[in-house]
Amino acid sequence: MGKLIVVxxxxxxxxxxxxxxxxxxxxRALADRLLVQNHLPNCRLIKGLVKCGSEDVxxxxxxxxxxxxxxxxxxMPSFSDAPGKLYLLDLxxxxxxxxxxxxxxxxxxxxxxxxxxxxxxxxKDHSVYLFVVNHPEDKSxxxxxxxxxxxxxxxxxxxxxxQLLHSVNDIVAxxxxxxxxxxxxxxxNAVLKQLEILLLQPWCTVVYYSPEEVMVVADxxxxxxxxxxxxxxxxxxxxxxxxxxxxxxKIEGNNYLSNVKSVNVGSLCDNVEVDRETGDLWLGCHPNGxxxxxxxPQDPPGSEVLQIQNIHSEKPTVTQVYADNGSVIEGSSVATxxxxxxxxxxxxxxxxxxxxx
Ligand SMILES: *[C@@H]1O[C@H](CO)[C@@H](O)[C@H](O)[C@H]1NC(C)=O
Numbered sequence: 001m002g003k004l005i006v007v008x009x010x011x012x013x014x015x016x017x018x019x020x021x022x023x024x025x026x027x028r029a030l031a032d033r034l035l036v037q038n039h040l041p042n043c044r045l046i047k048g049l050v051k052c053g054s055e056d057v058x059x060x061x062x063x064x065x066x067x068x069x070x071x072x073x074x075x076m077p078s079f080s081d082a083p084g085k086l087y088l089l090d091l092x093x094x095x096x097x098x099x100x101x102x103x104x105x106x107x108x109x110x111x112x113x114x115x116x117x118x119x120x121x122x123x124k125d126h127s128v129y130l131f132v133v134n135h136p137e138d139k140s141x142x143x144x145x146x147x148x149x150x151x152x153x154x155x156x157x158x159x160x161x162x163q164l165l166h167s168v169n170d171i172v173a174x175x176x177x178x179x180x181x182x183x184x185x186x187x188x189n190a191v192l193k194q195l196e197i198l199l200l201q202p203w204c205t206v207v208y209y210s211p212e213e214v215m216v217v218a219d220x221x222x223x224x225x226x227x228x229x230x231x232x233x234x235x236x237x238x239x240x241x242x243x244x245x246x247x248x249x250k251i252e253g254n255n256y257l258s259n260v261k262s263v264n265v266g267s268l269c270d271n272v273e274v275d276r277e278t279g280d281l282w283l284g285c286h287p288n289g290x291x292x293x294x295x296x297p298q299d300p301p302g303s304e305v306l307q308i309q310n311i312h313s314e315k316p317t318v319t320q321v322y323a324d325n326g327s328v329i330e331g332s333s334v335a336t337x338x339x340x341x342x343x344x345x346x347x348x349x350x351x352x353x354x355x356x357x
Contacts, residue, residue, distance in 0.1 A: 004175060006166050028200060028222075028242055030268065031290035035102040035302045038158060040342065046089060048098045049159045051312035054087075054345030056117045056170065056271050061255075063092040065336075065343060066101065066116040066130065067351065074165040074190065076139060077295040077348050082173065083112045086132070089351075091338050096353060103145070104155035109279070111136035116170030116226070116271070118179065119147070131153050131173045134334040135251045138190065140168045145178065155328070160215045164207045167193065170227045170271060172236065178210035180236055181218070182224035187348075206238055210324040217320045218249055226272035226334075231279050235260065239269040239312075246272065246281065248311060270347075271334035281308040284334035284344065292347070296357050300326030304346060305335040321336075321356070328352065 024034070046054070052069045070084030086096040103109055115133040115146045122129070128147040141161045145154035158177075159310070166188035171181045182355035185193045186203035195202070204221040207214065229236055234250045236257055244265055249257035267285035274281055283306045286292045291301035305322040322335070324343065330349040335342055337356060344352045 002038070007256070021200070024200060025198060028221050029289035031288065032058070032287075033288050035325050037322055037325060038320055039328070040322050040357060043328065043354040044096065044354050046096055046098060046351040046353060047306065048328055048350045049087065049348065052082070052085075053078070053333075053348040055115060055333050055347050056353035057273070057336050057343055057345050057351075058117055059091065059117050059336055059338050059343070060128075061276075063338060065089040065091055065162070066117060066119065067098065067345060068117050070113070071115055071135075071347060072113050073115070073135070073347075075121040075194065075293060079348055083110050084112045085109075086154070087093060088283065089343075090351075091341065091343070099152065102153040106155035107143075107145075108136070116168070116182075117170045118173040118228075120173035120176060122236055123325075127176070128317060129157075129173060129176050131171050131179055133168045134159075140166055140188075142168065142171060142179070142181065148299055152315065160209065162207075162209065162215050163188070163334060164205075164216060165202075165209065166300045168207075169225050170281065172227045174229065174233070175210065175281050178208070180227055180229075181207050181209065182221070182227045182238060183207065184223045184225055184241070189246070198227050200242065202243070205238070205239075206249075206257060208257075210255075213255075215255075217255060218247075218259070219357070221247070224285070225270050228272040228274045228281075231276045235312075237274065237281060238271050239265075241268045241270060241286075244268065246283070246308065260312075263308060265306055265308075265318055265319065267306060268292075270332075272335040273334065275337055278309075279311070280337075281311060282306075282321075282335045282337060282342075283308070284346075286331060286333075291326075298332045301344065302326045303329045303332030303344065304343065305332060308315070324356065 086101040167185035169184040206218040208295040225241040226239040268289040
């Protein structure tokens, strides 16, 4: 009898704990947030990028956008069975026709599952390197390619694995072989990854990698997601998606990052893009992260784009540039401006090009 009571008490306590955690998680995921439409003019869908997502985008100075598509990520919906692909979209060409980026021989394209991407241009010889977070069979690794514009192709140079790079979400390259990367989970193990979300602890890290050293250079993120660098290469920006914050971190001489400030954004912001001219940050955000994960086509997740101006000043301004309730685009994960236009990508839905007001 005594034993039964103990078991009952434990089960009741555990259920209460799970229930309480669920409520906390729903709150953190902004499950009940109402979104008011805030559309931009002349939005056009990018044909050919429907239902495969366009999770991350980076735009080269000549207007070529590189887009990562087909992400399959545990716990998130995915509507494409095909392997992931990288696309090129020439924003200088009115036709807006994406073409698959050719990957040279010797790379396994069947298991390719690209996530965050970043480009590094070597100032000395103008070589362009494309860094891609890849999750073949749910693993976490970084691929470095060389991009050859004349051939519309990339050639694989190397794959990087490290136990510190166990749950990489996004990456920013800082040299031909070095980068900063975010981990969106604390645990590397698939089951523990699902459980840790209930604990909602700030245990995630940012890692610096070079062939000489790999180290954790910043921590205490609930889930470190998008990462990018300031135009002067002095600061790193990290979006803590579950913290509803964007962190400004200073690159120190030893490659460690020191905390400068964090800016509240009030949304679950995913990738961070930086306007190389103005220094403004552009964030593709999930206004309702709960809906983005649970996914009900009758009640789709919305999209939100935020812009942060003067982030290094006393009073950064956070402006909502675009919001949609999911009737146009679901689950926006990235937004990047180019010559008066805004390219918006999503985790598993469409890509949209709008005019900025
Ligand atoms: C989104 O808002 C539009 C009005 O702008 C409305 O017609 C539509 O039903 C809404 N969709 C959802 C999924 O709430």
